[in-house]
Structure formats: structure tokens, C-alpha cells
Amino acid sequence: NAGVTQTPKFRVLKTGQSMTLLCAQDMNHEYMYWYRQDPGMGLRLIHYSVGEGTTAKGEVPDGYNVSRLKKQNFLLGLESAAPSQTSVYFCASALPLGSLFFGEGSRLTVL
Amino acid sequence: GQQLNQSPQSMFIQEGEDVSMNCTSSSIFNTWLWYKQDPGEGPVLLIALYKAGELTSNGRLTAQFGITRKDSFLNISASIPSDVGIYFCAGLLKGRRALTFGSGTRLQVQP
Numbered sequence: 416n417a418g419v420t421q422t423p424k425f426r427v428l429k430t431g432q433s434m435t436l437l438c439a440q441d442m443n444h445e446y447m448y449w450y451r452q453d454p455g456m457g458l459r460l461i462h463y464s465v466g467e468g469t470t471a472k473g474e475v476p477d478g479y480n481v482s483r484l485k486k487q488n489f490l491l492g493l494e495s496a497a498p499s500q501t502s503v504y505f506c507a508s509a510l511p512l513g514s515l516f517f518g519e520g521s522r523l524t525v526l
Numbered sequence: 527g528q529q530l531n532q533s534p535q536s537m538f539i540q541e542g543e544d545v546s547m548n549c550t551s552s553s554i555f556n557t558w559l560w561y562k563q564d565p566g567e568g569p570v571l572l573i574a575l576y577k578a579g580e581l582t583s584n585g586r587l588t589a590q591f592g593i594t595r596k597d598s599f600l601n602i603s604a605s606i607p608s609d610v611g612i613y614f615c616a617g618l619l620k621g622r623r624a625l626t627f628g629s630g631t632r633l634q635v636q637p
Contacts, residue, residue: 419568446623448624450627455535455629456629457530457532457614457627457628457629457630458569458614458616458627459627460624460625460626463623463624465623471623473624505568505569507568511623512557512618514559514571514574515559515569515571515616515625516571517568517569517570518568519566519567519568520566520567520568
């Protein structure tokens with residue numbers, strides 16, 4: 416049972432480039448989330464989804480887009496990467512009102 | 527957004543010592559959760575609390591849901607080297623579908 420899987424694990428981008436982070440979960444969870452983690456800032460919510468075909472903005476959504484075309488997948492896109500988006504990104508999934516299960520993280524560096 | 531104030535930011539203790547950390551907020555939460563993050567990994571759930579005043583243990587860990595519903599505490603007894611990591615509190619506000627995380631407490635244990 417893989418749980419929550421994120422790809423890629425590491426990526427280096429140049430300013431202005433675009434990329435997509437993929438999150439896949441095999442637990443049939445309704446809810447999925449994207450967080451970013453920066454030193455001393457804890458985990459900040461970027462976007463989330465409460466079901467297939469639905470997405471909502473979190474605390475820090477600017478510069479990111481998401482899609483939930485399939486229940487098991489939640490994609491996070493950066494259209495034009497900026498150095499301020501250098502961070503570790505975590506995907507999580509949950510049942511409604513349930514605890515979050517996290518992936519191992521994706522470390523992104525924007526030069 | 528809603529803020530959780532987590533303290534202390536970091537702790538350096540000797541093996542065998544007890545540890546206490548807490549989270550406070552000006553808002554009322556319906557659920558409090560405590561997560562641990564090991565280096566290079568995603569956070570893992572330690573304890574979940576669902577009722578005001580609830581006291582729950584998981585091995586050497588004990589957490590409490592504050593009576594006012596605005597705070598929570600985590601205690602670790604007889605610390606061991608593998609307790610090293612970052613501990614996060616997280617809370618769920620009424621009507622919300624995403625957790626709010628504290629900024630984390632970094633714990634180091636000297637053997």
C-alpha cells in the first residue's frame with residue numbers, strides 16, 4: 416500500500432519556467448491538499464480539493480494552479496516559477512473530518 | 527488566516543528528560559492534532575483530539591485538548607534519541623475543511 420506518492424522528489428527550475436507536481440493516493444480519500452513548508456513557517460496551505468472536479472484556494476494560492484480530474488490524483492502547477500517559490504511541497508489526503516496522510520515531499524529550487 | 531502560536535520553537539534536552547510543548551490560538555477549534563516530522567519525510571500523525579478536556583496517550587506521548595478549545599498540549603516522557611524531529615500542532619476550525627498548522631517545535635535529544 417503506497418499511501419500518498421509525490422513526483423518528482425527533487426526539481427531545479429530557472430525563473431520563469433513552468434512545472435507540475437503530481438500527487439497520487441491509493442486510499443480512496445475524498446480530500447486532497449497541497450502545502451508548502453518553509454523554515455520557521457510551518458506548513459501553509461496552497462490549494463485543496465474536497466472531491467473530483469473541485470478545487471479551492473488555501474492560505475497562499477498566488478502563483479499556483481491545481482487540478483483534480485481524477486479522485487486519486489491532485490496536480491499542482493507553477494506557470495512561471497519565481498525564487499520565492501523555492502520550498503518543500505507536501506501533498507496530503509484525508510477522509511472528510513479525518514486525519515491527514517502526507518507524502519514524502521517534493522523539494523523545489525528556483526534559481 | 528487563522529494563526530496557531532506554537533512554543534517553544536526549539537528544545538535541546540538530555541535523554542530521559544520529559545518534554546512539554548503547546549499551541550494556543552485566539553480562535554476556537556473543533557479538533558486538535560499533533561504530528562511529528564522526521565528529516566526528509568512528511569509529517570506523521572501522533573495523536574488526535576476531538577473533545578474539549580480530552581486527554582489522550584500514545585505510548586510515552588500524552589496530549590490534551592484545552593477546556594477553552596483554544597489550546598492544546600503535548601508531553602513526551604522519558605525522551606529517547608529517536609524522538610528527535612519537528613513536532614507540529616494542527617487544528618480544525620468549525621466549518622473548515624483544511625487544517626491550520628503551527629510553526630513547529632524542533633526537538634533535539636542528547637544521548
